[in-house]
Amino acid sequence: MKRMLPRMNPRILLAVAVCLLVWSVPPGVPPEGGVSDDFDKMRLKWASSLTGGSGFDPSDKAIAAYVRRLASKVTAPGKTGVWDTMRLGNADGLWADAPITANPANLTEHYKRLRLMALAYSTGSSPLYRSEALRQDIAGALAWLYTNKYNENTVRYGNWWEWQIGSPTALKDVLVLMYDELPKELTDGYIRTIDAMIPDPAARAGVRGVVETGANLVDKALIKAVQGALAEDGTRIEQARAALGQVFEYADSGDGFYKDGSYVQHVNVPYTGSYGVVLIERLAELLTLLEGSPWAVGGAQLDTVYGWFRDSFETVMADGAMTDMVRGRAISRSGWDSVQAGRQIMKPFLQIAKMLPAARSEEIRGRLKSWYLTDRTFNHIYDGLDINGMIEVRRLMADTAVAPLPERNxxxxxxxxxxxxxxxxxxxxxxxxxxxxxxxxxxxxxxxxxxxxxxxxxxxxxxxxxxxxxxxxxxxxxxxxxxxxxxxxxxxxxxxxxxxxxxxxxxxxxxxxxxxxxxxxxxxxxxxxxxxxxxxxxxxxxxxxxxxxxxxxxxxxxxxxxxxxxxxxxxxxxxxxxxxxxxxxxxxxxxxxxxxxxxxxxxxxxxxxxxxxxxxxxxxxxxxxxxxxxxxxxxxxxxxxxxxxxxxxxxxxxxxxxxxxxxxxxxxxxxxxxxxxETDILANTAAVHAVRERALGVTAANFWQAGSVSFIRAGQPSSVIAQEKNGELEAAVSDPTQRQTSVTVTLNKRGYVLRQKDARVQVLATAPKIRLRVDVTGAAGESIRTVFVKAPQ
Known part of the structure; x- marks a missing residue:
């Protein structure tokens, strides 16, 4: 394959040539004499997370197959790999099938392909490990892209996401993996580029007044933290950590996690199983990266993440699959179905579990173990995982102290x-x-x-x-x-x-x-x-x-x-x-x-x-x-x-x-x-829908307007469900319109006294009927509960 060095800044060209003549410390391996400081620790930790470091057995069949697939994507007998088809010096880009002209997604694709090449170069058991020819072309390609397509002075066009998240997400990994193989001038240039694209991870550069939220915010924070480690600059890392603050705050409108377990992105789209997956994936990586450093996250914020697992994620999983009703437009992506999305969320929670108190860690790991064991879609438990994921899952499955926890009903x-x-x-x-x-x-x-x-x-x-x-x-x-x-x-x-x-x-x-x-x-x-x-x-x-x-x-x-x-x-x-x-x-x-x-x-x-x-x-x-x-x-x-x-x-x-x-x-x-x-349909009219399940003692009614059915009367549009069993009467009321201030409900039941109630409930009477006034102001559709018991005779 004929390759030409591109035209570039003479200083960069000279520095690239010098670095190509000198072997350096393999990526992910500490330099002789130990790790010098927190920045090196973070950089080396990130490199190990990408390559598995030295913590795996290269003869393991699943890992060996992964490494072979990785290498075959880079170079293949039919010359179809990304390295085989790369051409330095082409004005439109390095790959003919992805010209960097009108579509910035192709710029992101360039850095993704270079990431593949850098992974194959940096993974210890890869047949391309420390290939001098591969190293030369990665360095040359990075220099050409910096000089011609992606630098601090680049005029941006098209989708903002490609410039501020897509390209730098892949680029940061390449810079870490090739850290000792690149001239400092080139790395510094890319650090300046990331500063230009992401001056503040909490804001959208170039768009006044747009604040980043959810997955986009965490994506940017992770990029900024890795950039800080590369630049040996704690200010950038602190900026990334500070930006996370709003991620842990529950939303009451727009994007983010809600206390009821919802996750919304793009203002009004349920996206737990898409953007929510990406958020947790990046958050787990960032929390792991910061762990043990002066910028570590812990305490109440980790408690919040545990709550997300319980309320937002496992509740919408089905035997390890992420239900499609919360995946938005991602349902139309052929390479990412509900089972694959479920697999993608399992690895980051496995990482997060290691940072939690023992009981919570055991709970999450038990649930994950159950999902891995019950999955009947993948051919192998390690399908779709990178080396680090395989290592983590192998440890989980081998840990006999972790008992599988079945699906929570x-x-x-x-x-x-x-x-x-x-x-x-x-x-x-x-x-x-x-x-x-x-x-x-x-x-x-x-x-x-x-x-x-x-x-x-x-x-x-x-x-x-x-x-x-x-x-x-x-x-x-x-x-x-x-x-x-x-x-x-x-x-x-x-x-x-x-x-x-x-x-x-x-x-x-x-x-x-x-x-x-x-x-x-x-x-x-x-x-x-x-x-x-x-x-x-x-x-x-x-x-x-x-x-x-x-x-x-x-x-x-x-x-x-x-x-x-x-x-x-x-x-x-x-x-x-x-x-x-x-x-x-x-x-x-x-x-x-x-x-x-x-x-x-x-x-x-x-x-x-x-x-x-x-x-x-x-x-x-x-x-x-x-x-x-x-x-x-x-x-x-x-x-x-x-x-x-x-x-x-x-x-x-x-x-x-x-x-x-x-x-x-x-x-x-x-x-x-x-x-x-076993059920009776009590009403199916324009005013009310109601059903009774006799064996369970449950009566439920959706009141589209004020009305009554069976023993329940509602003074306003509402949803009411009541269960009468073993001397106890439980009633729950909500305002599905989320617009009202109060709902009054009468239960034509005698002989009950109050046992407990939510703070929003006012019990107006218990005889001769139970009368409730429920404050639904700002309740956001919450189901508000009251429990009565039979009065002593």
Missing amino acids: GHFRFPSMDRVMHKRPGFGFGISMYSGRILNYEQTNGENLKGWYTGSGMTYLYNADTSQYVDGFWPTVEALRLPGTTTDGLTKASGTSAEAWVGGASAGGVYGAAGMAFRYPDSGLSGRKSWFMFDDEIVALGSGITASAAGTYETVVENRKLAGAGLNAFAVNGEAKPVEPGWSRQMSGVQWAHLAGTAAGSDIGYVFPGGANVAAKRESRTGSWYDVNRSGSKEPLTRHYLTLWIDHGPQPDGAAYAYVLLPGATAAETGKYSALP
Whole structure:
């Protein structure tokens, strides 16, 4: 391969030539005589985190395979590696397929490729370890880019992120890995460049008044801290540490973590599973980097991070997968599905656990161990990990003192991002909604092109079928018929809702109610939707479904990706239906249906109380990742689906629906439940939705307006759930509109006295009825609880 040294500053060229003649201390290995100061410690720690340092066995099969893959990306027999295809001296850039002209993303791509080369050069067991020719080209490429494309005087264009986060994120790693291989003048030049791009990690350079938040802020703080170690400047490191302060503060609007477990980015988009993952990943790296230094973070801030794990992350995980309802536009990225996102969040929490008190550390490590053990999607426990990650996971799995902790069951509400997660043994059920506070979906940068209904009440059922939302789901699912949604069959613009009633309530953190009022401005379709979640069943109700124009209006009960050739057995009222793709049928008088799962425990039962007209079809659907994300492959993918829906007619006026999901139920169990249901639908009107689960003693109601049902009366729009069992009555109330100041609730129950209450509750009376006034001012949809017990006789 012919390479030419580029034109560059003569002083830089001379310095590069000098450094190429002298071997230096291998990256990640302390110089003779020990580490000189905190800056060296931090730099060497960072280098070791990238290469594994000397803390691994190079003969380990997983590690050896990783190193081989790394080297093959750099140079390959077919001359297709990034080193093979690099050309020094080309005015448009070092790689012909990534010209640095109108798109600064290609500048970031340049530094990412140089990072790969620097990793292969610096990793001890790599066949390219300390290759003189590779070292020469890395140094020459860095010098050319500094002189021609990325320096303190560069005029920026395009997306700010590439200049201030994308490129310097990769560049900082290259500078650390090649620290002893580069002339000081070149390193100093890049340090000045980072100062120009990120003068303050808490602010967006060049955009007046924009304050960085969340993942972007932590990204910049990490870059600044590594820059400080390279420059041997504590001021820059302190600047990075100080910027973290606002990350640990809970938000009450806009971006950040909320006390209810929500995580929001881009002002109004639920993003726990995307930007939240990046934030924790970078935060763990930064906390680890600062640990043991004068700038270490600890105490209350580490307590906060532990709280994030408990409230924001493990609650939206399903057997180690990060649920798609909190991944925003990232669902459209072919190389980063929900299982991969789950894997990505596990490593940083493994790092963070080492900094926590013993009991909390053991809890997190136990949960992570359980997820690693139960994962049935990856071929190997180390898939997707770098060397450092493999080392950490190997230690965890080998530690017999850490017992696996199974999935934490419960009902988890996130009213600040309009999401709900209901976890029971064997399944997890998620709901993604939107309101005037939260966006229905985000579409930007050519991503998430078919996310139209992903926030419109889409429901997610996670069970033993761990491949349901991976393996080509998003490119092939019928995007206008997502499960749980009521649709007019039209694509939707990205935006918030004119409706405010979105939320619910929870009894004891175990059972819950959720609801959403919706209105689509294009077709005028509006209505109210509710879900009531108990032990083994979810009851879905809809009412007031009305359209102002003729069209096609449906509520989608199911749109499930099938196994293999799509031959999962499907029965209606006990009668087996054809398994061939292309079958469809409009059916009347449907009492129940059953779909066989793809794995043990993944069957699903569907019950239609009182009978319903239900349509069903099997089909083979073909799509590509390019269809949902313009950076995706155009290669066609075909998957098989079963879809169930309720047709509301060409122009409904007050239409309704009701169905019950039975996750994990066999066909026999579904038929039995249909004949002897455990739930009673108490109301399904424009005023109130209400359900009673008899065995549990739970009654739940969503009041769209003031009204009464069973023993509950609400004086204002609200969600109320009550459980009466073993001489105790627990009631929880919320204001889903998040606009009211108080809600009054009357419970027509006698013989109870107060045991405990939240501070927001005023008990007006306990006889002859229980009367409550609940202060919901600024409660942000919180479920506010009161407990009564039977009075002594």
